Every structure is written in C-alpha cells, then in structure tokens.
Amino acid sequence: MRFDDDDITPLIEGLNDAQREAVTAPPEHRLVLAGAGSGKTRVLVHRVAWLISVENTSPHSVLAVTFTNKAAAEMRHRLELLLDMPVRALWVGTFHGIAHRMLRLHHKEARLHQNFQIMDSDDQLRFIKRVLRGLDLPEDRWPPKTVTGWINAQKEEARRPEDFDDRGDFSQRQLVRIYSAYHNACEQAGLVDFAELLLRAFELCRDDPAIRQHYRSRFRHILVDEFQDTNTLQYKWLRVLAGDSGKLFVVGDDDQSVYSWRGARVENIVKFTRDFPGNEVVRLEQNYRSSGTILKAANGLIARNSERMGKQLWTDAGDGESIQLYAAFNDLDECDFVVSRIREAHERGTPLQDMAILYRSNAQSRVLEEGLIRARLAYRIYGGLRFFERMEIRDALAYLRLIGNRDDDPAFERVVNTPTRGIGNTTMERLRAVAREQGVSLWNAAKTGASALGRSAGNVALFQDLVDRLAREAEGQALGVVMDRVIEQSGLREHYRKEKGEQAEARLENLDELVTAARSFEDSAEDDLPPMTSFLTHAALEAGERQAGEGEDCVQLMTLHAAKGLEFPTVFMVGLEEGLFPHVRAVQEGNIEEERRLCYVGITRSRRQLYLSYAELRRLHGQEQVCMPSRFLREIPSECVLETRPRSGTSRPAFAPRSAGLGSRFAGEPPRNGLKLGAHVRHPRFGEGVITAFDGEGDRGRVEVSFRDVGSKWLILSLAKLEAV
C-alpha cells in the first residue's frame, strides 16, 4: 500500500468536515446525502481508498456499484490515481455489469446456457412481437412496448409469472401468459434481457446458499452510487448481498431523483435508514460548483417539495452573476435570444463547449439546432443512436451471435434476409409455425422442417450453409479476422456499398470501425471469457458513446435528464412553460415534485451563469399554442433573477416579492376584466392579437397584447377597447 499507517494525509487532504466524516467513518452502514456538486464521487473514491489503506480491507472484499459505465470507469480511474496502483481485485461496475459477471461465473447454478447472450431493448421488443404472434394476440390490443414495459416492471419487482395467481383480471392474466411464453422463448434461445440479468443474479444469491455465503463473506463492503436511482430489485439484491455483516456505504441525493418512471424508488433512501440499523446519515451540503445566487435559486425552488430528507446547499464562493430570465414572444424568439447570447459570449472568449442548452423534451432541440446552424455555431446534441445501436452494426453482430449460438432466434430473424436472399414473410411465417409446433429454434425448424417451406427452402439452406461455413472458418481465428469475414461473406459490405446516399458511406466506415473494435477484444483475458462473448457482451452492455464530434469545441444540447451529473459554466434552460416544463403528463399524473427536482437538477448544472427562458407562444405538434410561464419561475426566489431584454442587456427585477408587478404574468392568476392570459382579443386600431401579460390591477392595470400585424403593445386595461374574439 502506498500509505504508511501514520500517513493518511493524501486520503483526507482537501476534504471538508462532512466529506471527511463520511470517508473516515467506522466500518458501519452509512448513508451519504450528497447534494449537487458536493464532491460525491470524491467521497466514494476516498472511502474505498480509506477502507483499503487504513482499515486494511482487501480490495478483494470491496464491491462498488454504479448505474452507468461512465461512472464506473471514472471511479476506477480516480481510485487508481489516488492509490497509485491498479486495483484489479476490486469489483467496480454497473449493476448490470456485476450481475452479468456473477451469472457468467455461475451459469450452471443460475441454470443459464453456457453461451448465453444479452438481449438489448430493441431485441427484446422484436422478440416480444414474435411471442405475441405465436399466442395469436393482436398488436393493437397488446402493444409490444406496453407489454415489454410491463414485463420489465414485473422483473424489477422480482416477480415471476408463477408469483401471480389466477385471480387477476383478464388483462393481467394475459400479460402473465405472455410473460411466461416470453420467458420460455428466452430460455430456449439462450438470451437474457437487461432486467433478467439483475433478477437472475438476485435469485442466484437469494436461492443458492453456497453462492450467497461465498459473496457475503467476500464482500465486506458494498458501496453504491446514485442510490436514489435504485429500483426495488436492486435494493433487494443489495440486501441479500450484504446479509448481516456486509457494510453498505450508499451515496445519493433524494433531490435529484428524476427516474421514478423507469422504476427508481427514492423511498429506498428512507428504507435504507430503517433496514440497515446502526447507520448514520452524513450530509454533504457544501457546493463547489455554482455561485451563491444559483444555489439560492436551487434551494428556494426545491424547498417547495414536501417529501425531502432535507438539505441546504451553500458555498463560500461569492454570489456571482444574477440569473437572467428572458420572456420570449415565441419559440423562435427564444432561440434567437439563446443564440445571440452564445455568440456574444463566444466573441468575448467563452469556449462554445462551456455553454449548454438544456430542455425538457427532445423535440425542442430542432428549433435551437436550426438557429445554431444559421449562426454558424458548432453544436453537439446528446442523444440519438450510439455506435452499437446502429443498424449495420447490429446486423453484423447478429451473424456473430448466430456463429456462437444457432438458437439465437432474434439474431436469426434479423439477418436471415439481410442482405435479401429471397426469404420473405411467407417463408418466415411458415418457419415460425414449424418452430412453434416443434418447440425448437428457428434454426432447427429450418433444418428439420424444410419440406414445409416450399420454394424458399433452398434459400434458407444456403443461409444456414453460410453461417455454418463462417462458424467453421472462425475456429482458431482472431476475432478481428472473423468479424471482417462475416461482414464480407455475409454480403453485408456489398449490401451497404450498393445503398445510396451519404449515409451509406458512414455505414461502411462504421463496419470498418467494428472490425477494429473486434480486434481490440482479441486478447481481453480480463474477464476470462472467449473474445467473442466478451465482445458481444460489451456491445450489449456498453453501447458506446453517443455521436462523434467529441473533441470539437461546440455548444452542448441535451435534455435535462441527460444533463444530470454534468456541469457547465453557462447554462441555458429553455422552455420554462406550463405544460412543457412541468410537462402536462407529469401534471396529470400528479408528479410535480419530480419535475421540480428535474428543474433543480437543471439549475445546479450551472457554474457561473444561468439563463432561463420561456415563450409566450410555442409551436407544438404543428400547432401554435399560447403558453403560461412555468410555475417554477415563480418558485425561484425573485431576488436571484433579473428579467432581461435581448440586445441591450438592461435588466429590471423580474418579480416583485408577492404583489402585482410582473409576477402576475404567472400561472394561476385570475382573469382581469373578463380577459385572461392567452385570450384572443381585437382592438379597434391594432387589430387582432393575443394577451401575453398583465401588469398591475384596477384602473391602472395594464395589459400586453401581441398583435398579429403591429407587434406587441402595452395598453391601459380600463381604456383600451379590447373585445374577446
């Protein structure tokens, strides 16, 4: 170890009191409530280092779990920097990665195919469609997306088909039937979906005493990142793993829980304090990221939530710049504002990559994108397809999967006719019928039931010969060579060469890149898996970076969800309108608190300058809609915010503390003179327009109307002869 017993300086150096308390806590259960930007990863990393160097814990006894590969890689990297040595014995990984590792090690006990492969969401959806067809259930009555969603939700609650009794309603009984059929199909094909990885690993630890004992005595310390995002199954698994003696050190922030819709349970934080006795809560509230003003805004907003563990961010940095609010006329105006502020900042020397535009839903990116293109500003949108999700990559990998396992039906379906080999729908339907009747895979059905296939039987046989030949030639060959041959001999390369358009070129390049990627797995002895299995697992579990353009200096565009965990000197949060943010759906579902947390996440992404904006009119689904400013704007302490105009930069306080003033622009205000925000009105001289704001009350009350022909005007409400249209 690098540290002598008496020199623990590097481990606690530079930590604040709360961080130090967490890092040096006695080896008991701990819950660390880590506010945004409070040095959470630092605490995790130092805690592991502390356990190893001071508590003399073997790296072998430590398990650190994260949600994303990125977080896992970051943790391992920083840990090795701190300890100044590689820590291979230490298990650091995502929930899925760790579960996968266990299942590979104990595939027999888990009753899994030795060569089992991981099926991603897309495969799962296709597979479910086939199961539905097999059960004669129409897709319009049983939407595949809904069905997979339901099945995944059951798995996340650790429920198996046999856990349901017959008393459910018809719909539920059918879903259970589908779940069951899907499960059998997966078993037969040797496939495991994402949720199954976790559930299988949980069941393995729960039901196999020897394995449970093995891991319990091995993992003395389990550390969990982003604990507020754990789902029921992950929580159960942690409980089983920890047993009575394993110590859990969990880090999370209830205020940043924004994934309830995909099964995350914030309640796990509270549950943790009950289920793991002796734990103490450490709060990390000092923020090292944002200015005082930004933190004040964030604190003020999140204080509106009722169900909180309670936390108040603070900084010893100064107040910094005011938050600027821009009330745009419409979405284009909002875009112009953002773009011109970016241009100005860029001209003053701010790198583009220091600026991010955050929005609630992906659809909002289009207008912004167009604006940035017009202004010739480089940008990068997070989201979209990742490398291993591309069509051509998935095609090529499907051949590889078939080489490893002929019973992989989703892979078979994917490439049996890609490139086209005269095996159409009719043939496939027959083949599926045979497979269903005989209870075998498509591959075997094609072998034994060729007679039922009619004219196309020869084509199917040719396809099978191809796969067999590729498999034979793959023996003893390096993975890169195999991959290249697969792409060439399957005809995929030719297929995409013939495809027209500029996309085709990119696809060919991607295929070349795939060969390169395969090569890098040739001697990956790391996980003791055959290179091909290792490669396919990597493709499924770590689908790669989203989009290229990494190195370039460009403005970052992403959803608020995608921004979680990131930070930028300058942040633009756009579309702060009722219905958009908070989103209507969330309002309907009564999930305002999560939307508010999302807003909190957005605000706290910003280091120095935060811009907020909303549009009074927005084009949504092809329709121009009148929007009211988001309630969140009202909830941010008014002294933090200045309302700004596009060019001049002259600002005035946006909201008088509680009374009238501009505050009355906001949601929930009563209509004046029978007119309300967004109402269409007619003026004798100015023509038709829309009410966009009120100011003051009674005789002195003013109204802002955006006229169709003459633009926006402020009028005295009692004098203006406005009539509703």
Place this chain on the structure above:
DNA sequence: GCAGTCGTCATTTTT
C-alpha cells in the same frame, strides 16, 4: 420485395 401513401401519435433513458 419494395416504394409510396396514409394514419397516428407525440416526456424523460440506462443497462
């Protein structure tokens, strides 16, 4: 098997 057309729908996303 494929291109064109029509109808429907419309948060958020990692593994």
Place this chain on the structure above:
DNA sequence: TGACGACTGC
C-alpha cells in the same frame, strides 16, 4: 409539424 409504422399496389 414530422417521424414512424402499417398497409397497399405493382
């Protein structure tokens, strides 16, 4: 508005 899937006709 526009993306995507199902359907139709060649």
